[in-house]
Amino acid sequence: xxxxxxxxxxxxxxxxxxxxxxxxxxLGHDTMYWYKQDSKKFxxxxxxxxxxxxxxxETVPNRFSPKSPDKAHLNLHINSLELGDSxxxxxxxxxxxxxxxxxxxxxxxxxxx
Amino acid sequence: GENVEQHPSTLSVQxxxxxxxxxxxxxxxxxxxxxxKQELGKGPQLxxxxxxxxxxxxxxxxxxxxxxxxxxxSLHITETQPEDSxxxxxxxxxxxxxxxxxxxxxxxxxxxxx
Numbered sequence: 001x002x003x004x005x006x007x008x009x010x011x012x013x014x015x016x017x018x019x020x021x022x023x024x025x026x027l028g029h030d031t032m033y034w035y036k037q038d039s040k041k042f043x044x045x046x047x048x049x050x051x052x053x054x055x056x057x058e059t060v061p062n063r064f065s066p067k068s069p070d071k072a073h074l075n076l077h078i079n080s081l082e083l084g085d086s087x088x089x090x091x092x093x094x095x096x097x098x099x100x101x102x103x104x105x106x107x108x109x110x111x112x113x
Numbered sequence: 114g115e116n117v118e119q120h121p122s123t124l125s126v127q128x129x130x131x132x133x134x135x136x137x138x139x140x141x142x143x144x145x146x147x148x149x150k151q152e153l154g155k156g157p158q159l160x161x162x163x164x165x166x167x168x169x170x171x172x173x174x175x176x177x178x179x180x181x182x183x184x185x186x187s188l189h190i191t192e193t194q195p196e197d198s199x200x201x202x203x204x205x206x207x208x209x210x211x212x213x214x215x216x217x218x219x220x221x222x223x224x225x226x227x
Contacts (some may be wrong), residue, residue, distance in 0.1 A: 004156075041200055043157070043217040056214055090156050101147070102215065104156030 003027050004105035006091050012111045013081055021076045021108045023091030031055075032074035033092040033102065034066060043090070049074055050097045081112045115140040117205050119218025127226050132193050134221045136203035137185040143205040146186045147215070148177060151200045160201075161188070193225045 004025045013019055025032060033056070034046040048056035049068040063079045074091060091105040116139040126132050138146075144165035149157035163170045163177045163186065170177050174193075179186040190197055203218040 041151075041220045041222075043202060043220075045214055048214070092156075101159050101162070104149075104158065106156050107154075 004091055004093055004103050006105040006108050008108060009106065010109050012113065014113055015081055015083060017081050018077070018079045019081060021089055023074045023105055025072055025093040027093060027103065029093040029095050030071055031094045031097045032068065034074065034076050035090040035092060037088040037090060039087070048097070055097060083112050086110055086112045115143065115205065115216045117203060117216045117218040119203050119221060121221060122219060123222045125224045125226065126193055128193060128195060130193055132190045132223055134188045134201055134203070135185060136187070136218045138205040139184070140205070140207060141184060142207040145206045146177070146179060147204050148188050149202040149204065151202065157202060195225050195227050198223055198225045
């Protein structure tokens with residue numbers, strides 16, 4: 001009965017590789033998000049989709065490309081991974097893009113070596 | 114752009130004592146202020162939130178106060194327990210544009226000593 005799930009939980013890869021992180025929510029929410037949490041625990045939004053439409057695109061390198069095949073899924077693809085991409089990536093969802101509670105997934109710890 | 118400052122960065126209290134975490138925000142248009150608790154190895158979980166038309170909100174041992182004039186809000190945890198130990202984040206957002214963009218504070222690591 002997991003609300004927001006992410007796979008994989010851990011991802012270790014080498015510089016230059018391409019990797020994807022998947023997110024699914026079973027809450028029937030319209031809006032989904034990707035956040036990055038750095039080594040100092042700072043949380044920063046990267047992207048947001050509402051009903052499969054991109055509504056937030058922060059200053060993120062274009063090596064990062066989100067894809068929403070349907071409103072229950074938001075995947076994150078990262079090309080040409082760099083050391084600085086190492087972080088914990090959280091997916092979240094909310095009922096709407098207005099003021100509503102955001103539910104976070106368990107996170108994906110990405111380590112680039 | 115919007116900025117949220119959170120203090121202190123670490124807080125250690127004895128079990129049973131109260132803990133207070135404070136945040137200030139820069140954008141006066143902000144109107145929604147959630148607090149999240151993040152336990153080790155888990156995602157942030159909403160514990161309480163407050164909207165700008167309310168000055169205080171309480172839920173059992175936790176309470177949040179908002180001072181719109183001063184642009185600051187605080188989290189109060191009373192009768193702390195070891196299971197309250199976690200990282201706490203404040204956040205702020207504004208409804209204009211309806212993008213749902215939350216700006217987070219830097220986080221406070223709370224340690225409750227038994």
